[in-house]
Every structure is written in structure tokens, then in C-alpha cells.
Amino acid sequence: xxxxxxxxxxxxxxxxxxxxxFGVPRGGxxxxxxxxxxxxxxxxxxxxxxxPDWTGTMKVAGQALTRNRGKDFFRRVQMVFQDxxxxxxxxxxxxxxxxxxxxxxxxxxxxxxxxxxxxxVALPPATRFRxxxxxxxGQRQRVAIARALMAEPEVLLLDExxxxxxxxxxxxVLNLLADLQERRDLTYVLVSHNLAVVxxxxxxxxxxxxxxxxxxxxxxxxxxxxxxxxxxxxxxxLSTELEEA
Amino acid sequence: MQVDIxxxxxxxxxxxxxxxxxxxxxxxIGNExxxxxxxxxxxxxxxxxxxLRLLPRGARMTADKLSFDGIDILKAxxxxxxxxxxxxxxxxxxxPKYSLNPVMTAGAQIAEAWRMHRKGGAREAHExxxxxxxxxxxxxxxxxxxxxxxxxxxxxxxRVMIAMMLAPDPELLIADExxxxxxxxxxxxxxxxxxxxxxxxGMALILISHDLPLVSHFCDxxxxxxxxxIVEELxxxxxxxxxxxxxxxxxxxxxxLSHPRPRLAVMKRDPAxxxxxxxxxxx
Amino acid sequence: MSTTTxxxxxxxxxxxxxxxxxxxxxxxxxxxxxxxxTANKLAMAGLAVxxxxxxxxxxxxxxxxxxxxxQDLTNRLARPSAAHWLGTDELGRDLYARILFGxxxxxxxxxxxxxxxxxLGLAIGCIAGYYGGIADRLLMRVTDVFLxxxxxxxxxxxxxxxxxGITSAIFAIVLTAWPPYARLARAETLSLRGTDFIAAVxxxxxxxxxxxxxxxxPLCLGSLVVRVTLDMSSIILTAASLGFLGMGAQPPSxxxxxxxxxxxxxxxxxxxxxxxxxxxxxxxxxxFNLLGDGLRDVLDPKQR
Numbered sequence: 117x118x119x120x121x122x123x124x125x126x127x128x129x130x131x132x133x134x135x136x137x138f139g140v141p142r143g144g145x146x147x148x149x150x151x152x153x154x155x156x157x158x159x160x161x162x163x164x165x166x167x168p169d170w171t172g173t174m175k176v177a178g179q180a181l182t183r184n185r186g187k188d189f190f191r192r193v194q195m196v197f198q199d200x201x202x203x204x205x206x207x208x209x210x211x212x213x214x215x216x217x218x219x220x221x222x223x224x225x226x227x228x229x230x231x232x233x234x235x236x237v238a239l240p241p242a243t244r245f246r247x248x249x250x251x252x253x254g255q256r257q258r259v260a261i262a263r264a265l266m267a268e269p270e271v272l273l274l275d276e277x278x279x280x281x282x283x284x285x286x287x288x289v290l291n292l293l294a295d296l297q298e299r300r301d302l303t304y305v306l307v308s309h310n311l312a313v314v315x316x317x318x319x320x321x322x323x324x325x326x327x328x329x330x331x332x333x334x335x336x337x338x339x340x341x342x343x344x345x346x347x348x349x350x351x352x353x354l355s356t357e358l359e360e361a
Numbered sequence: 362m363q364v365d366i367x368x369x370x371x372x373x374x375x376x377x378x379x380x381x382x383x384x385x386x387x388x389x390i391g392n393e394x395x396x397x398x399x400x401x402x403x404x405x406x407x408x409x410x411x412x413l414r415l416l417p418r419g420a421r422m423t424a425d426k427l428s429f430d431g432i433d434i435l436k437a438x439x440x441x442x443x444x445x446x447x448x449x450x451x452x453x454x455x456x457p458k459y460s461l462n463p464v465m466t467a468g469a470q471i472a473e474a475w476r477m478h479r480k481g482g483a484r485e486a487h488e489x490x491x492x493x494x495x496x497x498x499x500x501x502x503x504x505x506x507x508x509x510x511x512x513x514x515x516x517x518x519x520r521v522m523i524a525m526m527l528a529p530d531p532e533l534l535i536a537d538e539x540x541x542x543x544x545x546x547x548x549x550x551x552x553x554x555x556x557x558x559x560x561x562x563g564m565a566l567i568l569i570s571h572d573l574p575l576v577s578h579f580c581d582x583x584x585x586x587x588x589x590x591i592v593e594e595l596x597x598x599x600x601x602x603x604x605x606x607x608x609x610x611x612x613x614x615x616x617x618l619s620h621p622r623p624r625l626a627v628m629k630r631d632p633a634x635x636x637x638x639x640x641x642x643x644x
Numbered sequence: 645m646s647t648t649t650x651x652x653x654x655x656x657x658x659x660x661x662x663x664x665x666x667x668x669x670x671x672x673x674x675x676x677x678x679x680x681x682t683a684n685k686l687a688m689a690g691l692a693v694x695x696x697x698x699x700x701x702x703x704x705x706x707x708x709x710x711x712x713x714x715q716d717l718t719n720r721l722a723r724p725s726a727a728h729w730l731g732t733d734e735l736g737r738d739l740y741a742r743i744l745f746g747x748x749x750x751x752x753x754x755x756x757x758x759x760x761x762x763x764l765g766l767a768i769g770c771i772a773g774y775y776g777g778i779a780d781r782l783l784m785r786v787t788d789v790f791l792x793x794x795x796x797x798x799x800x801x802x803x804x805x806x807x808x809g810i811t812s813a814i815f816a817i818v819l820t821a822w823p824p825y826a827r828l829a830r831a832e833t834l835s836l837r838g839t840d841f842i843a844a845v846x847x848x849x850x851x852x853x854x855x856x857x858x859x860x861x862p863l864c865l866g867s868l869v870v871r872v873t874l875d876m877s878s879i880i881l882t883a884a885s886l887g888f889l890g891m892g893a894q895p896p897s898x899x900x901x902x903x904x905x906x907x908x909x910x911x912x913x914x915x916x917x918x919x920x921x922x923x924x925x926x927x928x929x930x931x932f933n934l935l936g937d938g939l940r941d942v943l944d945p946k947q948r
Contacts, residue, residue, distance in 0.1 A: 151544035152515070166843055190849030203840035207863060209673075211666060217848040242662045245669035253401070260844070267848065282400040282571060287614035287625035294624070309544065316616035316625070339618055354545045355618050358574040 117142040117271065117303040118163075123172035125158050132158045135172070136329040138322050142270075145297065145304035147318030147335075149311050149351065154324040156307045160273050163305065164195045176271060191221055194264035198276035200256035204248040210234075210259050211244045217266040233262040237292060254285035261292065265300075274306040278313060290317060311355040315339060323348045362449075362532040362565060364390040364412055367426040371407050371589075373419055382420075383407050384589040390533075394559060394566045396576035398611075399586035405569050408586070409535050412567075413446050430532070448478055450533040451526030456542045457518030461510040467521040468494070468506030471528060478529035493524040498554055516547035520554070527558065533565045534558075541570070552579055573611050574600070585611070588635035607634050680942045687938020693931035697924075701747030708741035712898050721914040730920050733907060739920055746898040746921065751928070753814055753883045753892075754876060760818045762872055765825020766864060772826070773833025774856050784830065787823045795820040796885055803891040810899075813892040817882050821875070828871055832864040866943040873936030877929030884925055900925050 118140040125133035133155040140146040150156040161167040163174060165185040174181040176193060197203035204213055214230045223229065234241055237258040248256055257277060264272055274293070278286040294317065296302060308314050314321050315335040323331045323345065331345040343349045371383040383404040388395070399405040411422055414434055427434045429445055437445075446452075454460045462470055471490040475481070479489065494502035497520040510518055519539060526534060536555065540548035556579065559566045570576045577583050577600045585593045585608045593605040603609055610628035659676070663669035682688055700707060709729075716736035724731045730739040772783040790798070799816035806812045836842055837860075845859050884901025886892035893899030895906065900921040907918040 151546065164847060166846065185849075187849040190847055195844070195847050197840045197844065199840060203844050205841045205845075205859060205863075207866075208859075209669060211669065216845060216850070220848045220850045220854070245663045245666075245672075263844065263848075283573075283611060284400065284614050284628040287616075288627055290616065291625055291627065310616075312616040312618045315618055316621070335621075339621060351545060352618065354549055358572075358578050359617050359619050 117144070117177060118146070118305065119173070119175040120159075120163070121173040123159065123162065123170060123174060125155070125162050125167060125170045127169065132327055133162070133170075134327040136322075136324070136327075137172075138320075138329065138332060140303055140305060140320075142303055143297070143301045144320070145306060145318040147314030147321040148305065148307045148324055148329075149309065149314045149321055150324035151309060153326075155327040156324045157275055159324075160195070160275050160305060160307050164193065164273050165189065166195075187221065191267045192269055193271040193273065194267065194269040195273040195275065196257070196260050196264050196277045199280050200253055200260055201248070201280070203260050204256055206248055209245050209247055210239075210251075213259060213263050214266055217263065221267050223267070229266065233266055236265065236296070237262045252285075253281050254288060257281060257285075257289055258292070261289075261296070265296070268300075269302070271303045271305070274304060276308050277306070279308065279310065286313070293317060311338070311351050312359075323351065362392065362430045363428075364388070364430075364533065364565070365426050365428045366390075366408070366411070367424060369408065369411060369422070369424040369427060371404070371411060371416065372421045372423075373417075374421070379421070382589050383411075386586075386589075386591055388584060388591070390565055390567060392563055392565050393582060394556075394568065394580040396568045396570065396580035396583040397586060398570055398573045398576050398583055400571060402588075403586040404589040405586045406537055409537065409567050409569050410452075412533075412535070413450060413452060414442050415446070415452070447474075447526075447531075448529045449531055450535065451529075451531040453519070453522055453526055453534065453536040453539045455538040457513075457515065457522045458510065458542075460522060461518060463510050466507050466509055467513065467518075468508075471506075471521065471525050474525045474528040489528070490524070493527055494521075496527065496558070497521075497524045499524075514547075515543050516551060519543065519547075519551055523551075523554070523558070527562075530562070531564065533567070535567045535569070537569045538571070539568070540575075541572075548575075573608070574615070590635065592634055605634075606631065677942050681938055684938040684941060686934045687941075690931040690934030690938065693927060694935060697747055697928055697931075698751060700744055701751050704741075704744035704748055708738070708744045710738040710741045712737060712741040712745040713896050714738075721910060721917060723914075724916065731914075731916055733903070733917055734910065739917065742898040742903060743900070743920060743924055746900045746903060747924070749810065749893050749897060749899040750880060750883060750901070750925075753810060753817070754879050756814045757817045757821060757879050757883075758872055758876070760814070761821045761825060762868060764818070765822040766829045766861060766868060768822070769826040769829025769831075770833045770856050770860055770864065773830040774837055774852065774860060776837075780830075783826070787826050790820065790823045791827075793820070796882060799882060799886060800889065800891055803886060808891045808894060810893050810897070813883060813886045816886065816891075817879060820882075821879060824875075825868065825871065828867060829864050832867060833860055836860050836863055870936055870940040870943060873932050873939055876932035876936070880925060880929055880932075 121137040122135050123133055123137065124131070124135055136159065138146055148156045148159060158167065162170040168183045211230060214233055215226055218226050218229060230244065231241060234244060239255060239258050239262070243251060243255060251259065278289050281289060290313065297304060304317065306314060306317055315338055319335050321333055321335060321338055322329045323333070325347045331343065331348045333343055333348060337343070338352060341352065343352055366386060366388040369383055369386045370381060372379040372381045386408055397405040397409060407416065410416060411427065412429055412434065416422060424435060429450065432441065432445065461467070468490050471493055472486040475489040476486040481489065491502050491506060494505055499505050499517070499520055505513065505517060505521065513521065540551050543551060555566065558564065568576055568580055577595065577597065581597050583595045584591045585595070585605065587607050593603060593608050595603055600612065603612065610626070613626040614628055616622065616625060657668065658672045660672065663672055714737065716732065719732055719736045720734055722728055722732040728738050728740065730743065733739055733742065768783050768787070772780040798820045802816040802819055803812045842855060842859060845855050883892060887899040887901030888905040890905065893902050895902065903921040904918045910917045
């Protein structure tokens with residue numbers, strides 16, 4: 117479904133992503149883990165079309181991507197951002213946020229689609245006309261996920277979707293993402309600094325450091341400690357150390 | 362040094378009456394590492410800040426007892442509070458980006474803190490600051506001394522912040538989510554540094570965090586807060602024996618690397634948790 | 645949408661937590677804003693004064709006891725009396741009638757200026773802020789050029805270059821008043837452009853025109869409305885100043901500033917003649933300022 121080869125991203129003189137590549141099958145999930153500044157979010161933004169300064173090859177569903185994406189690309193690929201406080205328009209109701217993709221893509225039956233989307237992310241219908249500031253962090257992230265699903269995409273790019281949430285809410289959102297993937301046969305690319313979260317959702321994990329993908333490892337190998345690169349081993353050690361309390 | 366908190370309640374007036382953010386909290390802190398854990402809005406920060414009387418405007422604080430080394434914080438005047446704040450008790454916040462002055466070099470800020478509390482000359486302050494930077498294990502103190510906060514990484518900034526707080530030789534350090542904005546590798550280093558400083562100086566430490574495994578790994582004792590109340594207190598390494606359903610829930614909803622779970626447990630919140638033990642007066 | 649009768653159920657319908665339709669939610673939101681606004685007594689007083697003066701100006705032909713242009717040279721500079729409530733001016737014209745009709749000219753100018761300035765400033769600011777690059781540099785340098793001149797002097801020069809009169813006064817004020825709006829809109833747009841929620845809209849596939857019109861402009865509107873109301877008094881004063889200097893409304897048209905100008909030589913002996921239009925200007929300016937403060941409290945998102 118997604119194929120990336122030799123992707124470079126430069127911001128002026130800064131070479132943020134240095135020739136990475138990975139592939140994700142349809143209905144699969146790929147996780148990218150790394151520390152701040154490793155370039156993991158930059159990869160996602162280049163893939164989504166938010167950052168045009170890239171070179172290399174990126175293909176979605178067999179079609180090579182260009183700098184400028186058409187409307188059909190945005191119907192196919194959607195993104196969920198880290199901060200649910202910042203990714204919703206502060207003066208628009210949930211209803212308005214969910215209607216926006218429908219208007220842009222000229223889809224009909226707003227009433228039914230919006231109610232169904234709310235039900236799908238387990239939000240009560242009463243939240244439909246609320247403003248973001250009247251919702252909790254977890255509810256906002258559900259709205260952001262519902263918005264991403266409105267145009268019925270095939271690929272969902274998830275940029276640290278749970279790191280601004282409390283752990284109990286994180287569990288709910290991760291379960292929701294797993295359910296949605298199963299129900300809709302979605303393809304995920306998940307970026308996170310949390311190794312456990314990535315390994316939970318994704319069977320394949322790419323570890324990034326300094327703009328390079330230093331290792332691609334299956335979640336099973338990662339759990340078992342069959343890692344090659346020292347950075348992966350270090351991240352794994354830090355993550356498991358706390359679990360054995 | 363001992364901090365005594367008995368029946369502390371903190372409330373905020375709202376349009377519909379008082380809203381209680383902290384309810385009947387009692388804690389004693391000696392020379393130890395105490396962790397306070399809870400989710401956002403649990404009242405963990407307010408509880409710790411009440412010791413310094415650094416509460417948001419409009420907050421109403423009541424307690425049967427709130428004392429720092431025998432000083433009654435409820436009755437102390439502002440000058441007495443200033444003698445505690447930043448002097449005998451320091452506060453480290455989550456993001457050094459916001460708590461350091463952006464137009465002063467790191468060294469100048471540490472030197473100023475040093476001079477304010479030790480009353481020395483400029484040269485002594487400079488030496489004191491360099492010494493503090495070395496104590497927080499900065500390899501190249503001279504470079505960091507002359508650097509502005511925006512030139513420092515998150516971990517380096519947090520070290521500078523800790524160095525500043527150490528300047529007056531405090532007896533208590535309150536660290537409010539000191540590593541939440543940092544990468545895992547840096548987080549481990551900062552915690553190791555704090556641990557080392559606490560052991561060497563005989564300081565007390567209150568570590569506030571949302572990360573239960575982290576805190577229980579690091580602290581001697583952990584208080585778990587929910588809806589303004591302490592629902593459970595645990596000793597170090599007793600996490601596996603936690604009894605309260607909320608504490609258990611916090612642990613079970615975490616995805617874990619070592620033991621995969623096909624589906625994460627979702628916490629079912631019981632309204633009774635917020636009510637406290639039967640018979641307890643509602644503040 | 646169901647129709648209800650008693651005010652109690654109307655309010656319930658508006659304030660419900662679970663609106664049944666988009667219209668109900670929208671009206672509920674408006675009602676909440678209005679309720680917050682009415683809680684501010686000073687702002688309500690300002691609104692009341694503005695509404696009263698606007699009504700008086702609109703209904704001037706009905707309310708005025710005399711024709712504002714009719715002269716009565718035997719009864720010049722009369723004190724306020726039962727026949728002439730506010731007295732008469734140097735040509736024996738009834739001041740009360742002239743204030744009412746003058747309100748039409750002065751307030752009409754203000755409305756015309758605002759109707760031109762706000763969209764102009766908003767459009768220029770949002771385009772410069774959103775597209776950046778050359779468009780931004782070009783538009784902002786033009787803005788700087790206009791900002792470099794003192795407001796009244798530029799307006800005077802402009803009117804003098806064309807021909808004194810109400811229309812040219814309006815354009816002159818517009819010409820000098822838009823730069824601050826453009827700057828404000830640009831600053832707001834710049835801070836909004838990089839936010840995640842605008843990125844999210846871009847990812848739905850919406851074009852830039854739609855993003856600016858539907859998502860950025862509504863957010864700039866709040867602070868713009870506040871700025872406009874606070875600016876009203878200075879627009880009125882500029883209009884009055886132009887009138888005073890003979891560059892605005894021409895006699896015998898009753899404009900408040902021009903009225904003060906012609907009557908200023910009587911300020912010591914017949915003080916009420918120039919004072920009364922001055923009081924009118926003062927009152928409406930103050931009212932607009934109070935209204936602006938109140939609007940800022942309810943509309944400005946930063947205060948929430």
C-alpha cells in the first residue's frame with residue numbers, strides 16, 4: 117500500500133531525513149520510533165503532503181506521489197495529530213469539523229455520516245454541537261480520528277496520537293485504533309517516542325536516529341530482544357527496565 | 362526537615378459554588394524520595410505546591426496542619442514564605458524552555474541565584490555557578506555557562522534548572538514532571554542525577570508525575586492520587602501488590618514491551634473512588 | 645424545528661445541551677454570546693446610546709420640529725427654550741433639528757468607512773499572511789507607506805486634491821484607516837497558518853481560498869470587530885475634524901464637526917452653540933468605546 121524509497125527531507129541547510137525507505141502492506145501497520153529530532157515526524161509530514169521539500173520515491177497504492185497532491189490523494193490518506201488541543205479549530209463545533217471533509221469532497225448525506233462517525237469513535241451524539249474547549253483530551257482525539265475517517269480513507273497517518281493523553285485514555289484510543297483498523301481494513305503509519313505503544317499496534321517497527329532509519333525490526337523480535345543496532349537495544353532497555361518494577 | 366500535611370483541601374470558587382481540587386490529603390515527608398502520581402486534574406501538583414504556597418489565584422486552601430520544618434505555612438507571612446521558597450525548598454518545572462530567562466545566559470542565571478542566597482561577590486558567584494554546573498554533571502561547564510537557554514537541549518536546560526535550584530542548598534526539592542518533556546535516554550540521566558544529588562546532599566525530594574512505573578521505580582514511597590484524594594500509598598517495589606482498583610487499572614492499561622496484550626484493559630471508573638473511605642467527611 | 649410559546653421553554657430550547665439540529669445549535673451559541681454580553685452593564689449602556697442615536701438619526705424627519713436648513717435671522721443664537729429645545733445657531737437654524745440631521749451625515753460616514761475599511765484590511769492582511777513570500781512583502785510595504793503618514797494630514801491632502809465633500813471625506817478616511825487592520829489580520833493569520841488545525845484542513849484537500857475564507861477569516865473576525873468598535877470614535881473624530889477644517893461635509897449640510905467649526909467663534913458668549921454638537925460626538929465616541937470593550941470580553945478568543 118505504501119512504498120517509500122530513498123526519502124530525503126531538507127530544511128535549508130538541515131538534512132532532516134537522510135535516505136530512508138520502508139513499505140507497508142494493505143491493512144498493515146508500520147511504526148516509526150525515535151527521539152525528538154530524529155526526523156520521525158518529518159517523514160510523516162512529507163508523506164502527508166504537508167512538507168513539500170523532499171526528494172526520493174513515495175508510492176501510495178502503486179501511484180507515485182508528487183509535490184502537489186490532488187483531492188483524490190487526500191481522500192485516500194488522512195492524518196491524526198499529536199495535540200488534540202491544537203488540531204481542532206477552536207471556534208468550530210464538532211459538527212462543523214466533521215462536515216468539512218464532506219463539503220470539500222462533495223459528499224452527501226451529512227446528517228447520517230456525521231452521526232455514524234460519532235458512533236464509530238464511541239462519542240455520544242450530544243457532543244455533536246460542542247466546541248473543542250468543552251471536551252476532554254480523549255474526546256478531542258476521538259473527534260480528530262472521526263474527522264480523519266469522514267472521507268473514508270485507506271491510509272491513516274498517526275503522529276504521536278496518544279502522547280498528550282493520560283494513560284487510561286491512551287488505552288481507550290489505542291483500542292479504538294485497533295478496532296477501526298480491523299473494521300475498515302485501514303493501513304497505519306504510527307509515529308511515537310514510546311516503544312511499547314508502537315510495538316503494541318504495529319507488527320513492524322522502524323527505529324530512527326539522526327534522520328536515518330537505523331533498524332527495521334519486527335515487534336516479535338523487539339519483544340524478544342533480538343535487536344541489532346545499539347540505539348534500538350538502548351531504547352528497548354529503557355522501556356523494559358520500568359516494566360519490571 | 363519534615364513536611365507535615367494533615368487534611369489539606371484546596372478549592373476554587375466557580376459560578377455554581379466551590380469546586381474541590383484537593384480533598385482531605387494527609388502526607389508526611391521526611392528525608393526521602395516521595396512520588397505523587399495521578400492523571401491530569403488529580404490534584405498532584407496543587408498538593409505539592411501548597412507547601413510553597415504557590416497556588417493559582419483564587420484558590421482556597423484549608424488544612425488541619427501544614428508545616429515545613431515546624432513553620433506553619435498556613436499562618437506564615439510573605440517574608441517567612443520567601444525564606445522557604447527557592448531557599449529551603451526548590452521547585453523544578455516540566456519545561457526549562459519556559460522557566461529559564463531567555464535573554465540571560467545559563468551561567469548568569471545560576472550565578473544570580475547563587476548570589477541572592479549566599480551574598481558573595483561576582484567572582485565567587487561565577488565559581489559557585491561553575492561548581493554547580495559540574496555537580497549536575499555537565500561535561501563542558503564553561504560552554505554551558507555562556508550559552509543562552511535556546512542554545513541548550515532539553516536535557517541540558519533541565520540540568521541548568523536543577524543547578525539553579527541547588528544554589529541555596531535546599532532541604533527539599535519539588536520536581537513537577539521534570540522529565541515529561543524529555544527523551545527516554547535523557548530522562549534516565551536526569552533521574553539518575555536527581556537520585557545522586559538527593560543521596561549526596563541528604564535532601565528530600567517530591568517527584569510529581571503521571572508515570573506510575575517510573576515513579577515507583579525511582580522513589581522510596583508513592584502516593585497515588587485520584588480526583589483530589591490519595592487513594593493508595595505504596596512502598597518502593599510494592600507496585601505488584603497494589604490493592605486499589607485505580608492503581609491496578611493504571612498499570613493494566615499500559616501497553617508493555619515484555620508482555621504483549623492483544624487488547625489493553627480499559628479502566629472502569631467507580632464514582633466511589635472519589636468519595637474516599639466510608640465515613641470520611643467530604644471537604 | 646419546533647415552535648414554542650412561553651419564554652421559559654424558548655430559553656430551554658436555546659440552552660439545551662443536546663441540540664437536535666444545526667440551526668438550534670447555532671442559535672443557542674448566539675444566545676449564549678448575547679447573554680454574556682448583556683451581563684456587562686457598561687457595554688449595554690454603550691449599545692443603548694448607539695441604538696438611540698442611530699434611531700434618532702434615521703427618524704430625523706419625524707422627530708425634528710423644524711427643517712434643519714430654514715434660517716430665521718431674527719432669532720439668531722437663541723438660548724435653549726420651549727420653541728427651540730437646544731437653541732439656534734448663527735443663522736437662526738434650530739440646533740436640535742440640525743443635530744438629528746447631522747447624525748445622519750456623521751453616522752452615515754462612519755458606517756460607510758467601516759463597511760469599506762474592514763473587508764479591505766482583512767483581505768489584504770489575510771492574503772499577505774497566508775501566502776507569504778512576494779505577496780506578503782509587496783502588500784506590507786504598501787501598508788508601511790500608508791502608515792508612514794499622519795492620518796489626518798494624509799486625509800486632508802487627499803480631499804484637497806480631489807474636491808471637498810462627504811464622499812471624498814469617506815474615501816480619504818478609508819485610505820488612512822485600513823493599514824492597522826491589515827497588520828492586525830496579517831499577524832493573526834501568521835499565527836494561525838502554522839497551527840495543526842489549519843494543517844488538518846489542508847489535509848482534507850481544501851483549496852487555499854476555502855481555508856482563508858472559511859477557517860482563517862472567522863478567527864480574525866472577532867479581534868477585528870473589537871478593533872473596529874474601538875476605532876469608531878477615532879473615525880468619528882477624523883470625520884468631524886475634516887468637517888471642522890472645511891474638507892468634509894459642506895454647508896449648509898449639518899455635520900457635527902462642521903457645526904462646531906462654524907460656531908467656534910461663539911464659544912465664549914453663546915457657549916451652547918458649539919458645545920452641543922461636541923457633546924454628541926463625545927457621547928457616541930464613548931458609547932462605541934464601551935461597546936468595544938464589552939465585545940472584546942465576549943468575542944476575543946484569547947480571553948477564553
